[in-house]
Amino acid sequence: MKGKSLSNKNLTFMAIIIPITVLFFMFNTLPLIIGAFYSLTNYRGYGSYDFVGIRNYIDLFEDSRVGGSYLFTFKYAIVGTVLVNVISLILAMALNSKIYAKSALRGLYFIPNILGGLIVGYIFSFIFTYILPAVGEALNIGFLKNSILASANTAWIGVLIVGVWQAVAMNTIIYISGLQTIPLDIYEAGMIDGVNWWQRFRKLTLPMLIPFVSINLVLSTKNLLMVFDQIMSLTKGGPAQSTESISYLIYKNGMDGGQFGFQSANAVLFFIVIVTISVIQLSLTGRKEQQL
Secondary structure (H helix, E strand, O other), rough: OOHHHHHHHHHHHHHHHHHHHHHHHHHHHHHHHHHHHHHHHHOOOOOOEOOOOOOOHHHHOOHHHHHHHHHHHHHHHHHHHHHHHHHHHHHHHHOOOOOOOOOHHHHHHHHHOOOOOOHHHHHHHHHHHHHHHEEEEEEEEOOOOOOOOOOOHHHHHHHHHHHHHHHHHHHHHHHHHOOOOOHHHHHHHHHOOOOOOOHHHHHHHHHHHHHHHEEEEEEEHHHHHHOOOHHHHOOOOOOOOOOOOOOOOHHHHHOOOOOOOOOOOHHHHHHHHHHHHHHHHHHHHHHHHHOO
């Protein structure tokens, strides 16, 4: 009976794991392998192709448009990661405290994460293009009279606002989970020692949240580096390619521009960059955890 029970468990385990593994391979690993293959060719997305070796990878470092997309994406991701984690931590501490209608507020703030990126982007595009300029004209506020998306200097701020607004919800949930794992005894001991609110946060709360900070840093950085929906719905890479992210450039020129092989190389390089950044973040935060 015992052997039969183990056998049934193994069959159940295999019945669950095998379909998931096959689907993961088909929709994740296989496209990555195919993309890596095409990155070594001059394939345009149709017709025949020739192998060009690593020429596409060499050309990536000589293409000013690719360089500009990397600069914009890194600027967007760095600023966005800081803002998302600061705002998320503040919201998490507020929602974890004893406030009125806490459960309702927890539901409301999560709404942006439920909505699709394209839907949110189109809504904000209407706000930035029509509503805010109308308010600026009515109240004679100079910087609001023109759409923030119309200027190459400010369009990225509009994209950043939308990206951060959507990303905050998930990070806040992770921080709330972390805050609820902190024993209340620690705070009671701190109160006895006479610590103020800042000392309580810096010396008690933050050290205990380091594992959750590590998770949020990796997730938020990865998601912001891969920004696409907001670009597609708000600016389409403009004006003057000032908000052209790496993901959007890969999609646009790879699908429509006849650069499938070249942009496949860009995608492989981008994948390596994201993995490298994630490993560095985990390594740094892991060292911090060991010191505590």
